[in-house]
Amino acid sequence: MNTANQYIQIRRDLHKIPEIGFQEFKTQAYLLSYLQSLPQEHIEIKKWKTGLFVKIKGIMPDKTIAYRADIDGLPITENTNLPFSSEHEGMMHACGHDFHMAIALGLISNLVHERINDDLLFIFQPAEEGPGGAEPMLESDEMKEWWPDMVLALHIAPEYPVGTIATREGLLFANTSELFIDLKGKGGHAAYPHQTNDMIIAACSLVSQLQTVISRNVDPLDSSVITIGKITGGTVQNIIAENARLEGTIRTLSPESMKIVKNRIESLVKGTEAGFQCEAVIDYGSMYHQVYNHSALTSEFMKFAENNTDMEVIECREAMTGEDFGYMLKEIPGFMFWLGTNSEYGLHHAKLNPSESAIDVAITLIEKYLRYKGV
Ligand SMILES: CC(=O)N[C@@H](CCC[C@H](N)C(=O)O)C(=O)O
Numbered sequence: 001m002n003t004a005n006q007y008i009q010i011r012r013d014l015h016k017i018p019e020i021g022f023q024e025f026k027t028q029a030y031l032l033s034y035l036q037s038l039p040q041e042h043i044e045i046k047k048w049k050t051g052l053f054v055k056i057k058g059i060m061p062d063k064t065i066a067y068r069a070d071i072d073g074l075p076i077t078e079n080t081n082l083p084f085s086s087e088h089e090g091m092m093h094a095c096g097h098d099f100h101m102a103i104a105l106g107l108i109s110n111l112v113h114e115r116i117n118d119d120l121l122f123i124f125q126p127a128e129e130g131p132g133g134a135e136p137m138l139e140s141d142e143m144k145e146w147w148p149d150m151v152l153a154l155h156i157a158p159e160y161p162v163g164t165i166a167t168r169e170g171l172l173f174a175n176t177s178e179l180f181i182d183l184k185g186k187g188g189h190a191a192y193p194h195q196t197n198d199m200i201i202a203a204c205s206l207v208s209q210l211q212t213v214i215s216r217n218v219d220p221l222d223s224s225v226i227t228i229g230k231i232t233g234g235t236v237q238n239i240i241a242e243n244a245r246l247e248g249t250i251r252t253l254s255p256e257s258m259k260i261v262k263n264r265i266e267s268l269v270k271g272t273e274a275g276f277q278c279e280a281v282i283d284y285g286s287m288y289h290q291v292y293n294h295s296a297l298t299s300e301f302m303k304f305a306e307n308n309t310d311m312e313v314i315e316c317r318e319a320m321t322g323e324d325f326g327y328m329l330k331e332i333p334g335f336m337f338w339l340g341t342n343s344e345y346g347l348h349h350a351k352l353n354p355s356e357s358a359i360d361v362a363i364t365l366i367e368k369y370l371r372y373k374g375v
Contacts, residue, residue, distance in 0.1 A: 003106070004360040010034065011102035011359060012084035018073025018091040018098075021127030024050040027071050027101075031124055034105055038112050046142045051133060053142050054108060054122040058375070059115050065375060066121040066148035066332070067107060067366065068325060069100040070128035079350040094352050095129065096156030096341065099359060103154070106363040111370070118375045121148050125324075130178065131286040134324035138331055150297060151334035153325050154362060158347060160340030162358045165305060165365070166316035167337035169295040174251040175258045176322030178285025179226070181206065181269060183233075185278035187242030196240040200233050202276035203244035206268065207231070210248075213264040218252075224261055225251040225320050251320040255290070289326040293335040301335060304372055309365055312340075321347070 017026045028050050035045055035054060046053040051071060055064075078085050078092040086092045104122050111120060123143075127133035137143055160166055183206070185197030210226050218224045226248060233244030250265075252258045262284070269280045306313045316338065325336055339362050341354035 003109070007102050007106040007359050007363065008356045010105055011098050011356060014098040014101055015084050015093050016087045018086050018088055018093045020075055020091060021072045021130055021133065022050055024071050024126050028052060028124075031071070031101065031105070035108065038109060042115070043108075043112055048137060048140055048142050049126060049133070051126045051137060052122075052124040053146060054124070055146055056108065056111055056116060056120040056122075058118040058120070060117060061119040063150075064119040064121050064146065064148040065370060065373060066123055066151040066334075067104055068123040068125055068134075068151055068153040068328060069104040070097045070125050070133075070325075071101055072097060072127050072129050072133075074129055074348060076348065076350050080353050082353065092350065094349060095347050096352075096354060097128065099156050099339075099341065099354060100154065102359050103362045103366070106359065107366055110363065110367055116375050119146075120370070120375060121146050123151075128324055132288060132324040134327040138327055148332055151328050151332045152301075152366075153328075153334075153336045154339045155321075155323065155336060156341040156347075156354050156358065157338035158341055158343035158345065158352065158354055160314070160338060161342045162340050162355050162361060163310070164312040164314060164340035165337050166314040166340070167293060167298060167302065167335060168315050168318065169293055169298045171253065171290055171318045172293050172336055173291035173318065173323045173326060174225075174253055174320045175255055175288065175290045177250045177258060177262070177287040179228075179246070179248040179250055179265070180283040180285055181246040182281045182283075183244045183272070183276075183278050184280075185242055185276060188240050190238040190240055193240060197277045199241045199244035199276075199278060202272055202278055203231055203233055203246055205276070206272045207246065209268045209272075210265065213261055213268070217264045218257060218261065222253055222257055223320070224253070224257055225249075226261070226265075249322075251322065253290075253318065288322045288324045289330050291323050291326040291336050292329055294329070294333040297333055298335040301337070301369060304369055305365065308368060308372065311361070311365060
């Protein structure tokens with residue numbers, strides 16, 4: 001098997017075993033078993049919860065460059081009909097983390113056979129989709145001991161063709177906060193609504209009101225998003241619901257707008273409690289800091305790719321996606337970029353099927369970049 005096919009096979013193996021945040025036990029075991037099959041003289045591995053830190057030791061290191069790959073899957077039932085579809089019912093690598101890991105293993109395999117100058121750190125991070133592994137990993141003793149001078153990461157981009165990368169200096173991804181609202185009223189017989197406080201009606205009304213935060217409370221030039229992705233409530237068709245739950249996410253382009261949006265949400269929820277005579281509890285779940293790319297390093301990387309590879313380099317707009325890699329970039333200079341993978345279906349879709357030829361493209365690009373940086 002040539003090396004490109006080998007890394008595609010690794011991606012397929014990982015694609016079969018998606019696991020959600022901090023449950024990535026089989027994934028960690030797969031990564032470890034692959035890493036242990038490589039020459040061990042210059043490599044050091046530390047487990048961290050379900051993630052890993054992997055260091056390739058340089059001969060005369062004067063810096064450490066880190067590459068971060070997230071490793072968790074999503075609670076989505078795969079609908080691709082691919083022969084290597086998820087074997088874990090109700091879970092799927094629908095955000096490309098199988099690609100991110102295969103690329104990291106490809107880089108390690110290519111670089112571990114020779115003596116490199118600097119240290120390289122590969123961070124296999126759990127729980128990017130939630131509750132967030134980057135922040136606690138940054139605080140870990142392992143990270144403190146191997147603290148890098150710069151860090152980079154990529155994210156697959158189904159909307160760009162293979163052979164394309166896209167990024168920008170400064171803000172790339174939004175600030176995010178999960179949003180859970182539990183409503184509790186008085187249930188009862190469907191035929192006697194006047195004796196109840198119907199939480200289905202309260203929930204529907206609140207969902208509509210929440211959209212006015214975006215349309216009426218946020219500066220239109222400072223975009224924000226509130227998405228309610230799930231509503232649950234009630235028991236059967238002829239009982240008025242005593243409970244309802246909204247589950248969603250908030251996205252803003254600055255931490256300040258996040259505060260404004262949350263203040264307004266809290267006011268509307270108080271209004272719902274008063275208006276529908278119910279009790280409401282808000283839980284913000286996990287929150288991610290914006291992904292803010294280091295200007296000089298990003299522009300150097302973009303110029304490097306333009307001048308030294310045949311990749312198409314696009315300066316893209318910021319996106320409302322979130323990434324806890326933002327916490328790493330808050331502490332360590334570096335950048336994230338989109339890797340074109342050309343799929344008809346987007347991220348978080350049950351039919352996402354990125355083009356696997358992008359794996360080798362990314363390995364070649366990053367390896368060249370690391371050599372250009374003197375590694
Ligand atoms: C790249 C990507 O899709 N990231 C996720 C991060 C999720 C953060 C958190 N669970 C939330 O929903 O707020 C995204 O949905 O953007």
